Amino acid sequence: MSDDATFLRAAIDLSRRRMEAGFGGPFGAVVVRDGKIVAEGFNQVTSANDPTAHAEISAIRAACAALKTFSLAGCTLYTSCEPCPMCLGAIYWARLDRVVYANTRAEAAAIGFDDDHIYCEFDKPIEARTIPFTHLPSEEGRAAFAAWQAKPDKVPY
């Protein structure tokens, strides 16, 4: 079995075991660097009362904690299912090198996890979204951005 299949199987095993133990939906993920698993994550939305506690977000946070960095460049994420939009965004912010997944978003929708309608929201103009967004431009808001630009000791990311 290839390394990809081995690590993906670890993510899938986790998805099933943690789901059966009652932590949340059937989703698991592992982060791999240099051929070794450095962190794992699994869905714990309902057990942790945290809607952001998807497998991928949890694995990314755990990997960053383990490696003491906010960048996972050089790492691959193996996830039991195609990431939702939230996790896809996190994957870009974490700068992962690569993602390997098993189940698709269509398969997730078929068991009641409808990420697809969230993906559709991204294609809408902001004023057409199902959650109303109100834009209130603010001088103080712009001033905070200007202060960031002028900050001499900022840590860019």
Added chain:
Amino acid sequence: MSDDATFLRAAIDLSRRRMEAGFGGPFGAVVVRDGKIVAEGFNQVTSANDPTAHAEISAIRAACAALKTFSLAGCTLYTSCEPCPMCLGAIYWARLDRVVYANTRAEAAAIGFDDDHIYCEFDKPIEARTIPFTHLPSEEGRAAFAAWQAKPDKVPY
């Protein structure tokens, strides 16, 4: 000043104070229910070594912890800047009623926070993304999904 302007100002104040204190980028958010702030969040990506620690994600997690729920239905999120794709996804998963924001994603891009290129990735077919995605369908993966469907005591969300 309207309630919206007052709560948005609280988010902006937070964005500036925490940024000046060195926690991370100039982003702040508060979650409001029944006219009261129930939680706040601010960017701490670089100080917490957590690429998911955006203001909105942090505020959503804190609000869910404070209210002991994984649903923020009935709540409004005030954020100093238009949410990035990760946070937009989290807003849908958290089922917030409404979002009010000050600075735009274009203004964020102008000070070096380029969410816009991540938004563009969402419109691409998965095989055309800048981060390579590999799909490895798996019988075990599908079996985990089937097990979820058959699970008698699952907590849907």
